[in-house]
Amino acid sequence: MTAPKLALSDNAVTDITADVVVIGTVQQDGGGFTLAPGAEAVDAVFDGSLVDVLTSLGAGGKAEEVVKVPTLGRLKAGVVLAVGLGKADPTAEQVRRAAGAAARALTGVKRAHNFLSVVDLRAAIEGTVLGAYTFTQYKSEAGEGPVGRVDFASPNTKETKAVLKTATAIAEAVATARDLINTPPNDLFPASFAERAVKLGEAAGLTVEVLDEKALRRGGYGGILGVGSGSARLPRLVRLSYKGPKAAKKVALVGKGITFDTGGISIKPAANMEEMTSDMSGAAAVVASVVLAAKLKYPLEVIATVPIAENMPSGTSYRPGDVLTMYGGKTVEVLNTDAEGRLILADAIVRAGEDDPDYLIETATLTGAQVVALGKRTAGVMGSDDFRDRVARIGQSVGENAWAMPLPDELRSDLDSRVADLANVTGHRWGGMLAAGQFLKEFVPDGLDWAHIDVAGPAYNSGGAYGYTTRGGTGVPVRTIAAVLADIAENG
Ligand code: BES
Ligand code: MN
Numbered sequence: 001m002t003a004p005k006l007a008l009s010d011n012a013v014t015d016i017t018a019d020v021v022v023i024g025t026v027q028q029d030g031g032g033f034t035l036a037p038g039a040e041a042v043d044a045v046f047d048g049s050l051v052d053v054l055t056s057l058g059a060g061g062k063a064e065e066v067v068k069v070p071t072l073g074r075l076k077a078g079v080v081l082a083v084g085l086g087k088a089d090p091t092a093e094q095v096r097r098a099a100g101a102a103a104r105a106l107t108g109v110k111r112a113h114n115f116l117s118v119v120d121l122r123a124a125i126e127g128t129v130l131g132a133y134t135f136t137q138y139k140s141e142a143g144e145g146p147v148g149r150v151d152f153a154s155p156n157t158k159e160t161k162a163v164l165k166t167a168t169a170i171a172e173a174v175a176t177a178r179d180l181i182n183t184p185p186n187d188l189f190p191a192s193f194a195e196r197a198v199k200l201g202e203a204a205g206l207t208v209e210v211l212d213e214k215a216l217r218r219g220g221y222g223g224i225l226g227v228g229s230g231s232a233r234l235p236r237l238v239r240l241s242y243k244g245p246k247a248a249k250k251v252a253l254v255g256k257g258i259t260f261d262t263g264g265i266s267i268k269p270a271a272n273m274e275e276m277t278s279d280m281s282g283a284a285a286v287v288a289s290v291v292l293a294a295k296l297k298y299p300l301e302v303i304a305t306v307p308i309a310e311n312m313p314s315g316t317s318y319r320p321g322d323v324l325t326m327y328g329g330k331t332v333e334v335l336n337t338d339a340e341g342r343l344i345l346a347d348a349i350v351r352a353g354e355d356d357p358d359y360l361i362e363t364a365t366l367t368g369a370q371v372v373a374l375g376k377r378t379a380g381v382m383g384s385d386d387f388r389d390r391v392a393r394i395g396q397s398v399g400e401n402a403w404a405m406p407l408p409d410e411l412r413s414d415l416d417s418r419v420a421d422l423a424n425v426t427g428h429r430w431g432g433m434l435a436a437g438q439f440l441k442e443f444v445p446d447g448l449d450w451a452h453i454d455v456a457g458p459a460y461n462s463g464g465a466y467g468y469t470t471r472g473g474t475g476v477p478v479r480t481i482a483a484v485l486a487d488i489a490e491n492g
């Protein structure tokens with residue numbers, strides 16, 4: 001992806017040399033709309049007539065509405081682009097979405113000057129970078145490309161420079177996750193994903209370790225090996241470790257890395273199967289997050305444990321009826337080879353637990369039941385009560401819409417197996433997201449603060465772009481993980 005160049009600018013409106021000037025509009029409680037803070041000087045150039053002009057062009061301040069006005073020589077910029085923030089007193093998320101919608105509407109523009117930063121600098125930057133994201137690696141013709149440069153209206157101080165740096169790093173981490181997810185499964189398979197993770201990790205100064213299939217066998221990683229056994233492209237376990245200055249807490253990250261999920265012998269229907277290229281979104285998110293922790297020098301120790309496999313049907317596949325001996329010795333009866341994510345995660349969770357972390361954050365595109373329960377844009381969070389609620393609250397505060405979900409006891413007994421310690425599915429479809437959570441809980445060390453984020457819906461946008469969410473991989477829950485890490489760094 002080519003990200004726009006970003007800068008802070010306190011230029012007077014008449015000195016702006018950009019091609020397009022971006023301002024916000026806000027709905028008024030009683031109807032109609034006003035200009036958002038920051039637009040005053042632009043309005044003055046129009047003799048205070050901007051609301052009337054925009055109204056005549058059909059504007060109403062509605063969230064993400066984009067209306068363009070020619071400046072006809074009043075400014076050096078040829079166009080004012082007004083983007084709707086939605087209802088009054090806009091939140092950071094409203095600014096982020098408006099900035100994203102504006103960035104998408106700026107495709108092909110060389111340089112823009114953005115006044116949304118007067119409302120919220122950080123949200124304006126994040127929304128701009130994320131909305132401008134493109135993935136064109138596989139297009140033979142380049143097309144117009146995203147906006148080349150954006151100047152954000154802002155004083156240039158130590159504080160605002162720090163905001164620019166943080167917001168850019170976070171948005172770039174999301175873009176890194178999106179790039180990995182959007183890479184097709186013929187090019188992103190266990191070994192190549194592991195290589196990319198190692199490159200990203202080494203560039204950020206992390207300690208990296210890769211277990212190949214032989215090392216996995218020596219180590220007894222029966223879950224990862226079982227799931228990976230059907231593919232000619234053998235599985236991996238990647239570990240990326242960061243130890244920050246004055247690291248007071250240790251956080252373990254685990255993410256599901258199924259580079260393609262056919263379902264295996266319990267094969268999936270053909271319709272939409274191509275979306276299972278995104279079944280490594282959890283892994284992409286934790287790789288991007290540990291790299292981000294190093295870039296932002298969080299005062300934490302962060303260790304990502306990333307199991308990677310391809311779930312294929314073949315003569316060598318694992319099959320329904322198999323019993324796998326997982327890392328750490330627990331046995332699992334496989335009743336459905338399409339419930340593969342929990343099997344590779346179980347190995348990784350046990351391995352991550354050996355580092356004796358203070359917190360475990362684990363994320364996966366784990367269940368279709370998550371999408372049924374919460375839809376395409378809200379992640380389900382399970383785990384130990386307090387940490388689960390903390391992660392869900394922080395997920396909401398960054399606009400990634402996480403919701404706390406329970407782990408009912410009866411679903412654990414529904415996982416009892418005739419032959420093994422437990423089965424990988426319940427044999428009924430009720431509470432499928434929660435049953436998967438109960439399965440994972442078996443492998444989490446007792447007493448560890450743990451959160452499992454099921455992003456089966458939110459990780460991948462199969463519809464059109466909206467706000468700062470482009471098509472394909474979304475990078476959810478990178479910003480939630482980043483914010484939880486920042487919160488742990490600050491509050492323990
Ligand atoms: N990767 C899928 C879950 C999924 C579904 C992700 C839709 C994104 C969109 C997972 O491996 C899976 O197949 N889960 C099964 C579990 C079932 C067999 C208990 C499911 O949800 O159907
Ligand atoms: Mn599956």
Ligand code: ZN
Nearest residue numbers: 258261279341
């Ligand atoms: Zn899967």
